[in-house]
Amino acid sequence: xxxxxxxxxxxxxxxxxxxxxxxxxxxxxxxxxxxxxxxxxxxxxxxxxxxxxxxxxxxxxxxxxxxxxxxxxxxxxxxxxxxxxxxxxxxxxxxxxxxxxxxxxxxxxxxxxxxxxxxxxxxx
Numbered sequence: 001x002x003x004x005x006x007x008x009x010x011x012x013x014x015x016x017x018x019x020x021x022x023x024x025x026x027x028x029x030x031x032x033x034x035x036x037x038x039x040x041x042x043x044x045x046x047x048x049x050x051x052x053x054x055x056x057x058x059x060x061x062x063x064x065x066x067x068x069x070x071x072x073x074x075x076x077x078x079x080x081x082x083x084x085x086x087x088x089x090x091x092x093x094x095x096x097x098x099x100x101x102x103x104x105x106x107x108x109x110x111x112x113x114x115x116x117x118x119x120x121x122x123x124x
Contacts, residue, residue, distance in 0.1 A: 061119065068112055068120045071095050077114045082123055085109040 071085055071093035084096050086106035093109065100108040111123040 065120050083112050
């Protein structure tokens with residue numbers, strides 16, 4: 001064996017420098033990579049489902065607000081009060097303070113309240 005080819009500080013090396021040194025076995029990282037990839041996929045899939053659900057809820061609220069804001073409103077709505085959306089016989093919508101129990105003349109489309117942020121919410 002040619003000693004000139006070996007490093008001068010061979011005894012400090014963390015790895016073998018000759019063929020007589022113990023064998024270096026590299027860990028099998030394929031299993032680790034596969035397990036990690038599966039975990040990451042599950043995390044991102046769950047996050048995407050949450051985002052999709054939030055998007056759908058937001059779109060539903062947008063459509064609801066369009067419906068209420070496109071209706072005829074002849075008063076300034078106050079926060080926390082229930083308002084009733086009706087449809088006239090000619091197909092136009094209007095907002096009223098009169099509940100469906102008190103008034104059966106028009107089709108009741110829903111009960112709504114307005115929040116401090118100006119967003120209309122459906123009242124079940």
